[in-house]
Amino acid sequence: MPKMTFIEQDGTRRDVEAPIGLSVLEIAHRNDVDLEGACEGSLACSTCHVVVEPEWYDVLTDASEDEEDMLDLAFGLTKTSRLGCQIIMTEELDGLTVRLPAGSRNMMGG
Structure with missing residues (x-):
């Protein structure tokens, strides 16, 4: 199974299994990674914002x-x-590494 790495705000690296067809947001939630998805992937917020490591961005x-x-x-x-909800795992993304930004702004005022 493909894997991916989340780099948390404090620099902790979390290597997790990344089933093909799931979004980065869904993978985060399955692994208790602190990535919010206030609109549940409907492109109505930016709370699942991740910073993709440069070598992966072009892939x-x-x-x-x-x-x-x-x-x-x-x-x-x-x-x-x-946005984490828009990155869907594929074979090519095995090893994908993303960072969690230092903060997120929830449009709901939270």
Whole structure:
């Protein structure tokens, strides 16, 4: 089974199993990684914002216009930022590494 790594805000690396077809957000939740998904993957928030390690960014499919619009609202946006709900695991992404940004801004005021 493919694996992926989450780098938590304190620098802790968490290597987890990453079933093909699941999103990074779903994988995070299965493994108790602290990645919020307030809108549950419906592209209505930016709380599942992750920073993809540069060597992996180009392997991902391009962000949709809707995802780009939501990323514009993400806190701590970087050149390799993506929304975790939009990154779907494939064989090619075995070993994918993403960082959790230092904070997130929930549009719901939380």
